[in-house]
Amino acid sequence: MAAHYDVLFIGSGQGANPLAKAFGKAGKKTAMIERSAVGGTCVNVGCTPTKTMIASGRAAYLARRGTEYGVEVGDVQINMEQVRQRKRDIVNQWHSGSVRGLDSAGVEVIMGEARFVGEKKVEVALNEGGSREVSADTVFVSAGDRPSRPKIPGLEKIDQARVLDSTSIMELGEVPTHLVVLGGGYIGLEFGQLFRRLGAKVTIIQTAKQLAPREDEDIAECLLDILKEDGITVHLSSTAQSISAASEPDLPFSIDIQTPSDKQSIPGSHILLATGRVPNTDSLNLPAAGIKTTPKGHVIVNDKLETSAPGVYALGDIHGGPAFTHTSYDDFRIIRSNLLSTSTTSTTLSMPTTSSSTSRVLAPYVMYTDPQLGHVGLHSRDLAGRKVKTASMPMSYVARAVETAEPRGMIKASVDAETGEILGFTCLGIEGGEIMSIVQTAMMGGLKWWDLEAAVWVHPTLAESLNNLWAYLK
Known part of the structure; x- marks a missing residue:
């Protein structure tokens, strides 16, 4: 007989963990299946x-x-093993906290690989060996996604220890001689700049015509200039054609690329595959549960995050929404609002009013390059047909940025030309995510651009830039 629960989670994470704890504290018999690491x-x-x-x-x-x-300070030396150990220690601190939190809420954690064998019925291949079946009244699928692996001729023939993704690159015990990054999105740019600062030569190969394709062209161009200043080589509108072994011990392979003007051969010591991610739905046997997916494999959900199978919900990256931790956490708030009333929770805090994913119109995010790139609201491409004004100002006009010798980047905002509503805001600059969050709060409160211009910001702070930006509206 399958063990039966009130609530079952497949996968843990920023949406699943707090939701599982909420159900556990509400007295629901709750279990969570996790195949690798809780959190x-x-x-x-x-x-x-x-x-x-x-x-x-x-x-x-x-x-x-x-x-x-x-x-x-003299010569700067990098101890990569110590960098890695510091990372491991902090991860372990947060991971242990996740485990303790679930345990204190009475959530049973089952370590193993899950696959559906029926409606709301799951078989678990246990990590310790053997298997068991479990079922539940309500099921939450929160299995996340993983790095994709592009098909490049020759990739399988080189030393696979040198073929990295966003997980394995963080376990390196030495700094690469030459890191070749395939992909100019957020993951590729963050790791590319990181390892350049740790001492590696870095080349980024981007198939699109600009870095960070989500961003406005002028923002992407400014970011490109910053990375070039840092000593990173960038090839735009370029593709990797093939990879072959080389005779140099420190540069054991070569990547042939096609650029807009010619073909080049780039020697490398390590290659980072940062070309996207794919949802972890292929091993779940979703058809057995009546759960439908998109052609790309993401679980289809409605605005309450319920799948095509009644009583089965999807949280986080697996449903294909914006792949950010804060979006996953908002999934938790939506589900909690709809399925757990205040009277059934042990908290005295008032419940949030958000009950639908359609309310997430601002969609803020930060790319942790240095300087950071923080954005909230609409981009230029979203504003076609509207009467708008746009302001752009270099960070070198911000006193605090100059005083700290961090003047790189720019600030940009778009507003409704008639109402003064702030429609979109980007800060590519020191602590850009924090400056963006101020504007996000203003947008949430319905403030107009002139309210920020008239505000008395402390001098000298980065926030003071919000006095001066609006003078450049046009």
Whole structure:
């Protein structure tokens, strides 16, 4: 007989963990199936470890720039094993907290690989060996996604220890001689700049005509200039044609690429595959549960995050929404609002009003390059047909940025020309994510651009830029 639960989670993460704890504390018999590490991508192989390592890269960057501040530090040496260990220690701290939180809420954690064998019935191949069946009244699928692997002739023939993805690159015990990055999106740019700062030669190969294709062209161009200044080589509108072995011990392979003007052969020591991610739906046997997916494999959900199978919901990256941790956490809030009333939870906090994914119109995010790229709201391509004004200002006009010797980047905002509504905002600059969050709060509160212009911001702060930006509206 299959063990039966009130609530069953397949996969953990930023949406699933707090929701499982909420159900557990509400007295529901709750179980969670996890095949690798409790906490999901963010805690174990995503936000937490990457931003920890990026902090090490920034320390190296500032140390090398010490003379600009009148500080002599000598030669900068990188201890990659210590960088890695610091990352592991912080990941373990957050992972352990996730485990303790589930345990204290009475959630049973089952370590193994899940696959549906019927409606709301799951078979688990246990990590310790053997298998068991479980079922539940309500099921949440939160199995996430994983790095995709492009098909490039010769890729399988080189040393696979040198073929990296966003997970394995963080376990390197040494700095690559030459890291070749395939992909100019957020993952490729963050890791590319990080390892350049740690001492690697870095080349980025991007198939699109610009880096970070989501961004406005002028923002992407400014970002490109920053990375070039950091010593990174970038090939735009270029594709990897093939990979072959080479005789150099430190550069054991070569990548042939097609650029807009010619063909080039790039020697490398390591290659980072940063060409996208795919949902972990292929092993779940979703048809057995009546769960439909998109052609790309993402679970189809309605605005309440319910799948085509009644009583089965999907959280996080697996349903194909914006692949951000904060979006996954918002999934938790939506489900909690709809399925758990205040009277059935042990918390005295008032429940959020958000009950539908259609309310997520602002969609803020930050790319943790240095400087950061923070954005909220609409992009230029979304504003066609509207009467808008746009302001752009270099960070070198911000006193605080100049005083800290961090003047790289730009700020950009688009507003409704008639109502003054702030439609979109980007800050590519020091602490760009924090500046963006101020504007996001203003947008949530319905403030107009002139409200920010008239505000009394402390001098000298980065927020003070919001006094001056609007003078450039046109």
